Amino acid sequence: MTPGVRDPLIPRRPQEPEIASPSSARTDPVRVEVRGLTKSFGAVRAVDSLSFTVEPGQVTGFLGPNGAGKTTTLRMALGLITPDGGTTTFNGTPYARLDEPLRRVGAVLETAFHPARSGRDHLRVYAAAAGLPAARADEVLARVGLGPAGRRRAGGYSLGMRQRLGLATALLGDPQVLVLDEPANGLDPEGIQWLRGFLRHLAHEEGRTVLVSSHLLSEVEQTADRVVIVGAGKLVREGSLAELRGGAGGGTVLARSPQVVQLADLLAAAGATVAPSGPDGVTVSGMPTEEVGHRAFTAGVELHELRAQTSGLEEVYFRLTAGQEQYAAGVPAQTEGTTR
Known part of the structure; x- marks a missing residue:
């Protein structure tokens, strides 16, 4: 970009006093409560009177077969889908009524970006929309390990880099709550190990509330403090890993x-x-x-x-969710005369 020429991708803002850093907006630890959440799409009951709690200072894994209602639940929690019944609150307040929601709740449900825009400019657009300083983009890029790639076009990012860019977007407002849908998708083993330590640090050292939906059961077992398992839109079990094993x-x-x-x-x-x-x-x-x-x-x-x-969590999970898969593959019959 030519020096002195305004970047057209960044919204123009009037002159105003220096914006406070996101850390000044940090709140007390936040407890997320889902109570009686229900949603139907036509004749399909996607979520059925679902209730569970996500505690601060812990990583909570959100598990269930495909079609169990996990993504629908997260979208209702964030006000992206209107529930037929029930509520999700953050310290007693629904998402739609939160002051400066980006500073309270950071979410990654899917990673969307303009392929021609750099990762840094993608974040600066979100920062400007939320009234955050542009410098915050560089801070979160560095925190998720994308600092050197921040000026590259996001369209050239690998899937793992896009996941990190989504996580950086969620961290822009320095929120007390993180809601992440399959954040380890596309990460290599080193990236998965980094994500595990990073999420545990956010929860245990910084006191944040972390809710992670994932299909990587072995990774959830190494990362999560508590687990919520759903099937067919209903709560199957919630608790610590030790409680689930015993129960x-x-x-x-x-x-x-x-x-x-x-x-x-x-x-x-x-x-x-x-x-x-x-x-x-x-x-x-x-x-x-x-x-x-x-x-x-x-x-x-x-x-x-x-x-x-x-x-292990995998054995417990399959025991609890047996028969609740949306699509179950049968074991193919072996044809006479064939070898394996």
Whole structure:
């Protein structure tokens, strides 16, 4: 751009006093409450009386099969779709009634930009519309690792770079709440690792409220503090990962002993559910590890191994959402005479 020539992509604004930095608009920690949210499209009930809470200082994963109503829920929360019933509030206030919403809630539901505009100018347009200083664009570009690419045309960005540009847009107003829909799409392993640490820092160190919708279950397991699982538009389960594992029946104890028959009998007599696990072991459910060890000790039963077994998020997720997929693929029949 020629020096001294005004950039036509940046809206002209009247002279005004210097704008306060976004940090001056930071609010107290924000609790997001979804209560009875409902939405139908014709005969299809996309979201059905959905209620859950997103706490400040935590990363909350928002999970569910395709067609479960996740994106519709996020759009209703941000006022992009009018619900048939129910509310979403940010410390008691609906999004539409928030003062300076960009400074309160940052969202990435999809990344849209003019392909001929640089990433920096894309952000400066949003900053100008929100009454933020133009310098804020460079600050958030640097924060998401796009500083060196900020003057390049966004049309030439990779999918991962576009995701980072969307995240930078959400951070422009230094909001207390971040709502992100599939933010790891297109990121390479290094980018996914960076995003994991970045989101946890925003929540744990800076006290922000972070809601992340994702299909990457292994990544959610490493990032999220709490999980909300939906299916067919309804809440299936919400809670910490430990609570979900326990509530889904995923917590068991493995015990091995040369006196395995005696061990199984005494645990079953105490009300535990006991199943064989190899020639000298049992899998115990309905009894914590400490109690299994204590009962074996007091009965004089020798233990060679005693450890808790917990299901991973993926196993818990599929157990809870079984049968709620919008489209379920069958297992193809193997044709006679074919090889694999």
